[in-house]
Amino acid sequence: MTYIPHTDFRTDFYAIAHWIRSGARVLDLGCGEGLLLSYLSETRNIVGYGVDIDDANILACLNNKINVIQGDLEFGLSIFESKSFDYVILSQTLQAMRNTNGIIKEMMRVGKEGIITFPNFGHWQNRLQIACGRMPVSKTLPYQWFDTPNVHLCTLVDFENFCGQHNVRILERRIMNRDHQIIFAPNLFGALAFYRLEQQEG
Amino acid sequence: MQNLTSVGIVTSQAVCFDTPLHLQSGAVLDSYSLTYETYGELNATKSNAILICHALSGNHHIAGYYADNTQNLGWWDNMVGPGKPIDTRKFFVVGVNNLGGCHGSTGPSSINPRTGKSYGASFPVVTVEDWVETQVRLINHLGINQLAVIMGGSLGGMQALQWTLSFPNRIRHSIVIAAAAKLTAQNIAFNDVARQAIITDQDFYGGDYYLHDVLPRRGLRLARMLGHITYLSGDSMAKKFGRELRNKKFNFDFNVEFEIESYLRYQGDKFAEQFDANTYLIMTKALDYFDPARRYNNNLSNAFHSVKAKFLVLSFTTDWRFPPEHSRYIIKALVDNKLDVSYAEITSSHGHDSFLMEDSHYHELVRAYVNNIII
Numbered sequence: 001m002t003y004i005p006h007t008d009f010r011t012d013f014y015a016i017a018h019w020i021r022s023g024a025r026v027l028d029l030g031c032g033e034g035l036l037l038s039y040l041s042e043t044r045n046i047v048g049y050g051v052d053i054d055d056a057n058i059l060a061c062l063n064n065k066i067n068v069i070q071g072d073l074e075f076g077l078s079i080f081e082s083k084s085f086d087y088v089i090l091s092q093t094l095q096a097m098r099n100t101n102g103i104i105k106e107m108m109r110v111g112k113e114g115i116i117t118f119p120n121f122g123h124w125q126n127r128l129q130i131a132c133g134r135m136p137v138s139k140t141l142p143y144q145w146f147d148t149p150n151v152h153l154c155t156l157v158d159f160e161n162f163c164g165q166h167n168v169r170i171l172e173r174r175i176m177n178r179d180h181q182i183i184f185a186p187n188l189f190g191a192l193a194f195y196r197l198e199q200q201e202g
Numbered sequence: 203m204q205n206l207t208s209v210g211i212v213t214s215q216a217v218c219f220d221t222p223l224h225l226q227s228g229a230v231l232d233s234y235s236l237t238y239e240t241y242g243e244l245n246a247t248k249s250n251a252i253l254i255c256h257a258l259s260g261n262h263h264i265a266g267y268y269a270d271n272t273q274n275l276g277w278w279d280n281m282v283g284p285g286k287p288i289d290t291r292k293f294f295v296v297g298v299n300n301l302g303g304c305h306g307s308t309g310p311s312s313i314n315p316r317t318g319k320s321y322g323a324s325f326p327v328v329t330v331e332d333w334v335e336t337q338v339r340l341i342n343h344l345g346i347n348q349l350a351v352i353m354g355g356s357l358g359g360m361q362a363l364q365w366t367l368s369f370p371n372r373i374r375h376s377i378v379i380a381a382a383a384k385l386t387a388q389n390i391a392f393n394d395v396a397r398q399a400i401i402t403d404q405d406f407y408g409g410d411y412y413l414h415d416v417l418p419r420r421g422l423r424l425a426r427m428l429g430h431i432t433y434l435s436g437d438s439m440a441k442k443f444g445r446e447l448r449n450k451k452f453n454f455d456f457n458v459e460f461e462i463e464s465y466l467r468y469q470g471d472k473f474a475e476q477f478d479a480n481t482y483l484i485m486t487k488a489l490d491y492f493d494p495a496r497r498y499n500n501n502l503s504n505a506f507h508s509v510k511a512k513f514l515v516l517s518f519t520t521d522w523r524f525p526p527e528h529s530r531y532i533i534k535a536l537v538d539n540k541l542d543v544s545y546a547e548i549t550s551s552h553g554h555d556s557f558l559m560e561d562s563h564y565h566e567l568v569r570a571y572v573n574n575i576i577i
Contacts, residue, residue, distance in 0.1 A: 025540070049537065055563055058546045062514075062570035069533060069545045079534040 011179045013039045015194045016089060016115055019172065020044045024086035027110060029073055029103070030093030032057050034066030048085065051077075074099050080110040089115045092192075095150040101166070108168060108199040117194045120175070122155030122187040140191045156187040163197065172196040207285045209241045212266035212276070216306060217343050223301075223336065226491075229326035233315065236340050237306025238262045238298040241282060242290035244346070250577040251294045251346045253337060254278065255354035255361035258429070258485045259477060261305035264297035265290070280560040287568040292577065293350065301336045302328045302484040310480030311412060323409030328484060330357075330492045334364045338372065350575055352511075353377040355557035356524060357485065360492045363532070366511040367494055375575060376511045377568065380521055380557040382528035383502050383535070384493040389523065392432055393486040396425035400479045409480050422479045423470035430469050435520035435553035495535075502531065503538035512542035514571045516564070518556035519549050544571065 013036055020026065024046050028037050031050025034057075040046045050061055050068040061068035069079070074097065088111030090103065095118050097103050107114045119140035120126075126136035135145040143150065154162070156175065163170055175182045175190035182190040218235040225231065239262050244251060254264050256277070265276035265283050282288045282295055299307040302325065310325035341349065352365040352373050359381025366376045385393075400406060403421030407414050431439075443462040458464045498504040513536055517529035526547045536543040548564050550556040556564070 047540070049543075055546075055549070058544075059563070059566055059570055062544055062567060062574070065574050067542050067544050069537075069543070070547045071530075071545075079530055079537060081538060084538075 011176060012036075012091065012117065012192065015174050015176060015192075016040070016091065016117065017043050018174075019115060019194075019196050020046060020087055023047075025084070027051065027077075027080065027085040027088045027107075029077075029088065029090045029107065030096075031061065031066070031068060033060035034064045034068060036089070036091060037066050038064055073097065073103055076102060077106040077110050082109050083112055085111045087111055087113050087115055089117075091115070091117045092119065094118045095153050098151060100152050100162075104162075104166065104168065108197065112198070113171065114168075114197040115195065116159075116197065117192060118154070118159070120156055120187065120190045120193050121153040122157065123177075123191050124188050125191075127188075138191070156190065156193055159193065159195070163195075167200040168197050169200045170195055171198055207283050208279065209266035209276075209283050209290055211269045212239050212241065212263070213268070214239050214262060214306060217340065219336070219339055219343075221339075223332070225326050225332045226329045227327050231301075231308070231326065234301055234308035234336070235306075236298055236301065236308075236336060237303075238296060238340060239264065239266075239276075240297075240344075241265050241295040242293055244294040244344070245577065247577075248346050249348070249350060250292060251296060251341070251344070251349050252288060252351040252353060252572075253296045253298070253341065253349050253365075254282070254288075255333075255337070255352070255358035256297070256300065257354070257356035257358045258482075258489065259426075259473070260358065261303060262297040262299040262307075263305070264295065277558065280558075281565070281568065287565045288353070288572060289569075293572070296340070296344065298337060298340055300328075300333050300485075302481055302488075304478035304481040309478065310409065310484070311478045320410070320412040322412055322480065325480060325484070327487050330360050330364045330488050331368060333361055333488070334368045337361070337365070338369055341372070347372065349373050350577055351375040351377060351572065353379070354381070355379040356381060356554065357489050357492075359524075360489070364492070364494065366509045366513075367505065370508050370510045373511050375514070375571075377514045377516075377571065378529075378532065379516045380518055380524045380529075380554055381515075381532070382524045383495060383532050385490055390490045392428065392523075393490055396428055397483055397486055399424035399428070400483060403479075406479065409483075411479070417474070418479045419471075419474040422477065422482060423467075423474040425479075425482060426473040426477075427466045427470040430466060432523045433554040435522065435551060437520065438551045438553060441551070502535035506535045506539045506541070509536075509539060509541060513544070514568070515543060515545045516557075516567065517545075517547050518552070518554070519547060520551055521554045521556060523554040 026046045026048035028050045031052050034050050053072050058070050088107040129136040174194040175186035177191045216235050216237045220233045223231045263276045264278045284291050299305045302309045310321045314321045352362045354362040359378040362376045362378045365373050400421035403418035405416040406418040446461040494505045495502040515529050517526040533545045
């Protein structure tokens with residue numbers, strides 16, 4: 001699987017780091033080259049591991065001095081004990097996962113909290129391109145229909161409904177467009193969504 | 203034969219230890235010697251030492267070649283040398299022949315000073331823990347307080363694991379390749395068939411064949427042939443040999459016909475001339491016994507409780523003798539203990555033997571990891 005590269009990474013990283021407690025234990029799923037973990041260890045003094053499937057990313061993580069474990073997220077997180085991390089992060093990877101339900105369930109098991117970020121398919125530019133009869137291509141969705149790794153795109157409304165149906169409580173959300181936070185009509189004007197989540201009992 | 207990435211001509215050294223060694227079996231060796239080689243220079247702070255542990259049929263000759271035998275290249279020469287993943291311009295690398303071996307260190311074919319005869323069957327069974335005890339004495343002898351890296355593949359990887367358990371303060375990094383924290387029943391079964399081939403050879407004489415001036419060649423050859431099959435993958439064998447016939451037609455007899463038969467027999471014959479059968483028995487037994495979780499109620503995470511080292515763990519996709527899930531089991535125990543660890547599952551078609559092969563991604567991973575080690 002190919003994961004979406006982190007676009008506009010400072011904004012992305014900053015929004016995530018904002019939620020992370022100093023010294024926390026973090027698991028970054030689909031960690032790419034380990035840049036987020038590197039940023040978090042510099043700014044938040046976190047410890048933890050990245051997980052990725054791609055050979056080149058594993059090598060890049062080793063070069064970047066990031067603890068990385070090669071594995072396929074589609075097979076779950078069985079080597080990690082329940083609640084063994086303060087945060088489990090799934091940054092711009094959800095839309096490329098086949099087993100959406102499975103990975104969210106696993107990350108909420110392993111982490112005390114989960115942080116999920118994804119491109120908002122409901123963004124007006126996407127809607128406009130579809131209205132014009134084209135599949136959307138944008139800064140957050142840079143692929144053509146025939147080469148996209150994205151199989152499960154969603155809007156903010158879709159994602160929040162999903163959380164409601166799966167006993168996942170939304171603790172906080174932050175909707176961004178480039179480096180601006182979107183407050184008004186986020187499902188229309190937000191390009192990137194950030195959610196901080198926890199598993200509800202029962 | 204000038205080669206800029208080779209350590210070049212090397213010489214073996216030996217050191218004798220007179221402090222009695224108490225083995226896991228309860229046996230005591232009053233004295234023993236270890237044969238070793240070193241490559242590169244130990245720096246002033248002695249912080250750049252890497253000990254490389256060998257696998258079942260390996261020895262201390264890791265890199266370079268001998269002045270009187272330039273064809274005898276070290277078994278990990280593609281990994282160790284100037285500019286290679288384990289760069290001898292930065293690191294001081296030590297290779298040692300394990301106790302019980304047959305390449306210079308005291309083993310079953312050595313003379314027992316008490317009797318004046320070969321140890322033979324009387325040589326004690328040694329374990330991975332015993333080896334690590336002897337290796338730390340070698341490190342002491344070399345004046346090294348703490349190794350930058352302990353490293354090994356297969357049975358060598360088991361030693362790299364055991365070091366972090368036995369001497370957590372004397373090791374900073376452990377590179378564990380194509381290894382396991384314990385063998386499966388299937389794995390032990392393969393080892394036992396190999397041992398049975400040797401023990402039932404009529405020239406074995408209960409392990410004292412040296413006294414009869416014969417070698418249990420037939421048994422050792424079979425043992426090696428069996429082992430060799432399990433170190434390769436079905437795919438790599440199919441690709442290399444397929445169903446090729448030496449004479450293009452069936453002979454309807456039991457002589458060599460298929461290329462794979464020819465290859466295995468050649469490998470078996472070669473090995474039977476070079477290796478000691480008693481050493482083969484001891485090495486396979488060390489493999490079988492290794493199980494650090496055993497005294498921790500079979501909980502590997504508990505066994506790793508006092509470990510401090512940072513780890514790089516590598517496995518190979520087609521290795522069915524030490525498959526990736528065995529490495530993931532190690533990873534779980536390390537992660538449970540919040541240790542620094544990275545793990546890669548390398549795509550390779552060469553089965554267990556992949557760890558000895560030159561593969562650019564594999565070598566880049568090792569290079570990247572050791573490059574970041576501060577000495």
